[in-house]
Amino acid sequence: MKLIFEKSVAGRRGVTLPRPDVPKRAIIDGKYTRKDAAPLPEVSELDVVRHFTNLSRRNFSVDTNFYPLGSCTMKYNPKFTEAIAGFPGFTELHPLTSHLGQAAMLVQGALEVLYYIEQLLAEITGMKEMTTEPLAGAHGELTGIMLIAAYHRDKGNKKRFVIVPDSSHGTNPATAAIAGYEIISVPTGKNGCMDMESYKAKLGKEVAAVMLTCPNTLGIFNTDIKEVAELAHRYDALMYYDGANLNAMLGKCRPGDVGFDVVHLNLHKTFSTPHGGGGPGAGPVGVSGKLVDYLPVPKVVRNDNGTYALSEKKPKSIGRIAPFYGNFAVLLKAYAYIMLLGREGLITASERAVLNANYCLAKLKDVYELPFERTCMHEFVISASRQLKHGIRAIDIAKFLIDRDIHPPTVYFPLIVKEALMVEPTETETKETLDRFVEVMREAAKLAEDDPEILKNAPTNMPVSRLDEARAARELNCSHI
Numbered sequence: 001m002k003l004i005f006e007k008s009v010a011g012r013r014g015v016t017l018p019r020p021d022v023p024k025r026a027i028i029d030g031k032y033t034r035k036d037a038a039p040l041p042e043v044s045e046l047d048v049v050r051h052f053t054n055l056s057r058r059n060f061s062v063d064t065n066f067y068p069l070g071s072c073t074m075k076y077n078p079k080f081t082e083a084i085a086g087f088p089g090f091t092e093l094h095p096l097t098s099h100l101g102q103a104a105m106l107v108q109g110a111l112e113v114l115y116y117i118e119q120l121l122a123e124i125t126g127m128k129e130m131t132t133e134p135l136a137g138a139h140g141e142l143t144g145i146m147l148i149a150a151y152h153r154d155k156g157n158k159k160r161f162v163i164v165p166d167s168s169h170g171t172n173p174a175t176a177a178i179a180g181y182e183i184i185s186v187p188t189g190k191n192g193c194m195d196m197e198s199y200k201a202k203l204g205k206e207v208a209a210v211m212l213t214c215p216n217t218l219g220i221f222n223t224d225i226k227e228v229a230e231l232a233h234r235y236d237a238l239m240y241y242d243g244a245n246l247n248a249m250l251g252k253c254r255p256g257d258v259g260f261d262v263v264h265l266n267l268h269k270t271f272s273t274p275h276g277g278g279g280p281g282a283g284p285v286g287v288s289g290k291l292v293d294y295l296p297v298p299k300v301v302r303n304d305n306g307t308y309a310l311s312e313k314k315p316k317s318i319g320r321i322a323p324f325y326g327n328f329a330v331l332l333k334a335y336a337y338i339m340l341l342g343r344e345g346l347i348t349a350s351e352r353a354v355l356n357a358n359y360c361l362a363k364l365k366d367v368y369e370l371p372f373e374r375t376c377m378h379e380f381v382i383s384a385s386r387q388l389k390h391g392i393r394a395i396d397i398a399k400f401l402i403d404r405d406i407h408p409p410t411v412y413f414p415l416i417v418k419e420a421l422m423v424e425p426t427e428t429e430t431k432e433t434l435d436r437f438v439e440v441m442r443e444a445a446k447l448a449e450d451d452p453e454i455l456k457n458a459p460t461n462m463p464v465s466r467l468d469e470a471r472a473a474r475e476l477n478c479s480h481i
Contacts, residue, residue: 070422126256127286140264140283229259
């Protein structure tokens with residue numbers, strides 16, 4: 001009873017409890033401890049529950065609002081995959097079991113999932129083999145560049161540069177730089193793709209790789225992609241595929257078939273696993289035959305008797321790039337998603353993603369500027385440059401969408417488009433949802449002409465209205481008094 005009482009009053013003001021025996025080295029120096037009780041509010045449990053419940057209702061998520069966040073692909077996460085990932089047979093496994101001799105027979109189901117998700121992703125991308133270790137898309141990028149570096153190092157190649165288009169995701173040049181390469185940027189041509197003449201001029205024997213996504217961040221498929229790859233391979237430069245936009249071409253075009261040597265996948269963007277706060281992530285990497293020897297270890301292998309095991313028999317491997325075998329529960333969700341949809345279902349998902357994007361684009365291009373007049377793939381970029389003459393910018397339109405219960409699209413990216421609004425509806429949205437989005441976007445364009453102050457003051461129905469974001473970034477203050 002005494003122990004229970006002491007726990008119940010611990011932390012209340014004015015209550016001093018006996019200090020447990022703690023080694024001196026673990027006791028905080030007195031000069032760092034407060035002398036008076038912290039000025040914390042005394043509130044009831046009911047008030048706390050109501051506060052956080054009501055706060056959560058202000059959150060935007062795919063479960064509550066339309067979320068057309070271009071490039072980030074905020075796909076709906078089907079609930080059945082969450083249920084499967086929560087099966088006790090998976091959640092109660094110890095990750096070391098598979099390395100404990102005969103105990104590996106207790107985790108055959110998990111190893112089989114890892115084995116087959118690699119096989120499925122290799123088939124979908126046209127790669128020879130995959131690794132599921134990377135813990136996010138950016139981590140997959142770094143893994144891919146490390147594989148490229150290992151390949152060139154093994155061959156004795158003297159390579160210094162990585163080519164990226166100026167429309168690339170920011171992680172592409174950042175990843176290459178982290179790996180020690182210098183960046184060569186290639187401008188976008190009039191067709192919305194990497195300018196081929198500039199690309200040819202910048203290729204050379206010191207180029208290690210060409211990093212790009214296809215379709216690109218403008219939502220445009222590069223019809224010159226096979227030539228891009230052929231030219232790179234003449235210099236023994238490798239082709240790196242940023243898999244962020246694979247959702248546009250499942251079953252239609254495999255990166256490996258058009259000349260890519262390395263592919264990283266963002267499972268949340270293409271295979272409907274959680275994104276952002278719903279994570280963690282996963283960024284599997286696939287390679288062509290010339291890079292198989294450098295893949296990370298351990299690797300799941302299938303024995304002659306049909307059982308599964310982990311092998312580290314890759315003497316040229318870049319080694320481990322993550323603890324254990326990646327984010328297993330995320331991989332499990334992607335595996336379930338792929339198995340449910342099957343080949344035809346995945347193809348249909350891409351077709352609908354492309355259809356939804358083109359539908360919205362067709363409905364908006366008369367009121368917003370279209371920087372490149374081409375059929376888009378799964379996403380498109382429009383510009384608010386027409387609205388600038390009324391003093392309205394892309395950020396104003398984005399804030400107005402919040403007032404209409406729609407999450408803003410990506411703004412000001414790619415950087416090559418002035419006042420960019422990057423929209424990705426995904427395949428799971430209904431025509432009714434798309435029509436409402438179009439209606440609100442057209443309303444914003446009309447308000448820019450008739451009553452721009454409404455846009456400049458948005459959002460008005462949130463607890464916090466317009467923030468000075470530049471000042472907040474420059475004068476970061478994390479305290480609250």
